[in-house]
Amino acid sequence: MNDRKLAFLYSPEIEGLSYPPDCPFKTQRAGLTRQRLKSFGLLGTDGRIEVAPRKALLAELKKFHTARYLKELQRVAGGDLTVEGFHMGLGGLDTPVFKDMFECGAWACGAGLVAADLLLEGRADIAFNLLGGFHHAMAERAAGFCYLNDVVLACMKLADAGRRVLYLDVDAHHGDGVQAAFYQRKDVMTVSLHESGKTLFPWGGFENEIGEGPGRGYNVNVSLPPETYDEAFLMAFDSVAVPVLEFFQPEVIVLELGLDALAGDPLTHLRLTNNAVVEVLERLLRFNRPMLVAGGGGYHVENTVRGWALAWRTCCGENDECDFGMGMGGVMLASSEWAGGLRDRTLAVTLEQRRAVESELRATIENINHQIFFRLHGIHACPNPGMTTPG
């Protein structure tokens, strides 16, 4: 228990909105997380408030997206897919055309902006916008289930208010839309840890993408090999993200907490457990900065909901697993991993997995050292010496 003020962005108004039933992206995850938190008594009490979002206005969306694209997106949502819309990425396999495509994004963006306001006004220390995390959306292009980019707009709002913003993305996919938005800026430092573009959409996000012009050295990518496990992920986090935080000294942190890096996700090849989520949050909380936590990917719905609930509980400072889960009136949660609480069991790591992942990751971190830290910023990120491959 601590006295941090937490805000959860949610409104029943958005419950009717969803992606097509056969699309793996499930908007219901935010509402399910809310239900879980309420059943634990972790939401709706003093200092853990719910805040109703609003839809972003067109003028707000135009801070990042082009007028042409916004017009096209609204037209396509009305059922009229033109060649121009298709060239903007609309109507692809992972950007389906559906009635709520504009509305879903507009609510997510509005929620992100309200969350940013709560942080700026000091009404919340940490704001969760699990409606958002649409990090692939570009200024004039939809991709990867993302049409409107809430995290870019929230970062822009915070930066425009004069805050030094650190955007940290731990979704399994590279945060390419956010990278593109701030590639030439140094007031928003972007850091993405994601499965390598050699094996996963959006097929980029390599270490040599370090920013341009004034933004050179302010974009950091860490490619994770398939099968990356908790310990390896945390080695990368401690070697790269922590030195960046220490160097950049952000005034506010925006965390994209897509949970498709968890083992069992049907779309990716990483093998994290939600114990790594707790570790990441605990490291971030030590910096004691206002933080916006956005949703994102996560295609195993139960694992994602449990991970997000665990993230909220960690921010509440309530870490005693025994108090939770068992008192749920015999409600079994639909996951084979569930062992009575929110935390995943730990997963065994094979020797081959350890060897393959660790050597590739060490090379990546060396490369980041060479490309960014040492040369541009005069700091050195060194892999945790405690981690060694046996044999």
Ligand SMILES: [Zn+2]
């Ligand atoms: Zn993702």
